[in-house]
Amino acid sequence: MLIFDKVSAGYGQSPVLFGLDLDLPSGSVSTLLGKNGMGKTTTVRTIFGLTSRITGDIVLNGRRINGLPAHQIARMGVALVPEGRQVFPTLTVVENLVATSRDVTAKARAAAVQQIFELFPRLEERKRSYANLLSGGEQQMLAIGRALMTRPRFLILDEATEGLAPVIRREIWAALKRLKEEHYTILVIDKSLKPLCKLGDRHNIIRKGECVWTGDSEGLAQPEGEAMRLLGV
Template structure:
């Protein structure tokens, strides 16, 4: 079996003297969609921040494509091919939609069909209609589409979404799920956090459940569907 695209071993992290993650061990293989599940405050966003270089781990290692990255800066990790759609979207208020899609564009990884503005507009037609609008002139749903498109414009090896559909209207959530299903069909490796467990199970190949900074369970979506007692115990569903 091929080596994992991302490998986390003994990962511990926190803020100041407060420890949040306690020895996480997990892998993500190329082409997989992995869901990171758990109640609020269990360490999901801290895990993501640590992977992308926003937080330096206190112990353990993170290896991406065979290269240790836990001591790298966030910009270096991004250039290696890790892209994040952050919680809260963080679109730039003074850049237009189109400027978002060209300012961060990078043709990495030798992809046969790189994500260009034209392809991104085809993925999200609403953005094409808003191409000249500034980031602060968009609705929340449009900003989420833009945040995903911006991440894809870097042609990442690993796409990470923190709270993929939080605060979005149902029709917009469906648009985001449609997009993620299409990306999976195209082989995009993805790590995703979201509270809609049913929708995540339909998308994810594997699921990791975090409880107080530890992985308490991991398995396939079929296995998670068969273990509904875990939903109430760890997910509040």
């Protein structure tokens, strides 16, 4: 689905990624792990062309996407749930969802909204509430719902459950498990190793802008393993 081939990128004259190699297979859940400041969010921004690519190639479904604008990459089926959620505060839950819908007819949009409500029943309970009146967890559910309204082929979540209450985290992990069962291709950035081990197929650890470890959930969960050492857990 998505391949980074020796990608170096950064901001102005300040490089952040140094020859990053990643392989995110179609139909799988991949994770990107690492301490703060190691380049995880920069990796996501680079996918959307929001950083200055220096060298290397980014390939989506066999097509080189280097230099394409963010809106064109989104139209190719890549959707982002950004860190900080960034919902439209003065729109209701339903208005937020409809605003990003890819469906043309009102009937299709209504059906898509209902699918989001089935995934996140809390949102249906708050469907007429303005987004700025939602809890942080409800806003994160709404941000995921908005991304899904674009009918993506590849869903990216940056800090999927950061700072949320445990009950909300469980609901979001359950929703992502359901999306996995529906064969979505997903990249998750998060710090919660236990649910990531249950959800993820392929894990990647980034350190100082390079991928320094890739493996499966069994390898990630080894208490004395290389992955835990790199993460400092």
